[in-house]
Amino acid sequence: MNLRPRRAEPPRVDITPLIDVVFLMLIFFMVSTTFDKQTQLKVDLPSASPNESVEKPADKIEITIDSKGQFYVNERELVKHDADTLRRELQKVSDDRTDLPIIVSGDKNAPMQAAMTLLDVAGQLGMSHLSFVARQRQGDEDGGE
Numbered sequence: 001m002n003l004r005p006r007r008a009e010p011p012r013v014d015i016t017p018l019i020d021v022v023f024l025m026l027i028f029f030m031v032s033t034t035f036d037k038q039t040q041l042k043v044d045l046p047s048a049s050p051n052e053s054v055e056k057p058a059d060k061i062e063i064t065i066d067s068k069g070q071f072y073v074n075e076r077e078l079v080k081h082d083a084d085t086l087r088r089e090l091q092k093v094s095d096d097r098t099d100l101p102i103i104v105s106g107d108k109n110a111p112m113q114a115a116m117t118l119l120d121v122a123g124q125l126g127m128s129h130l131s132f133v134a135r136q137r138q139g140d141e142d143g144g145e
Contacts, residue, residue, distance in 0.1 A: 061093055065106035069114035081114075087121045098126040105133040 064072040070081045073089045094100050102122060106115065122130055 059100070061090065061100055061102045063102060063104050063118060065104070065110040065114045065118070067107040067109040069111040071114070071118070083117050083121050086118065087125065090121060090125055090127070094125075094127070099129065100127065101129040101131065102127055103131055103133060 062074050064075070066072070071078045071086055071089075073086075073093055078085050078089055104115070104118060119130070122128075
C-alpha cells in the first residue's frame with residue numbers, strides 16, 4: 001500500500017479557445033459597425049467672373065450650433081457668435097424672405113442660450129418655419145432619459 005501523498009499537478013487553463021472567440025467578436029464588430037460621415041470633402045473650386053455665375057436662390061437655411069454655442073449658417077462659421085451677427089447673416093442669406101424653412105441641428109451639449117438666441121432672432125425677423133434635427137434613438141439605451 002502506497003500512503004505517500006501524490007504530488008498534485010497545478011491546474012492549467014487553456015486560453016486558446018478564448019482568444020479565438022475574442023478575435024471572432026472583434027471581426028464581427030468591425031464589419032457590422034456603421035460609421036457616421038460628419039466631415040465633408042473640401043474642394044478648392046476654380047473661380048469665374050461674376051457675370052458668368054448664376055446664384056441659385058436659397059430654398060432653406062441650415063443652422064448648426066456646436067457644443068460651445070457657436071453658430072454656423074449654411075456650414076459657414078459666423079465671425080461673432082452673438083444675436084446681431086446672426087440676425088445680419090440670416091437677413092443676407094434669406095434676402096429678407098420670411099417663408100424660408102430654417103433647419104437647426106445642434107450638439108446635444110450645446111448651451112440652451114444659443115438655441116434661445118436663435119429662436120429670438122428668427123422670431124424678430126418673422127421667420128416661423130423652424131425645425132430641429134435629432135437622431136432617432138435605437139431602443140431605450142439611456143434608460144428613458
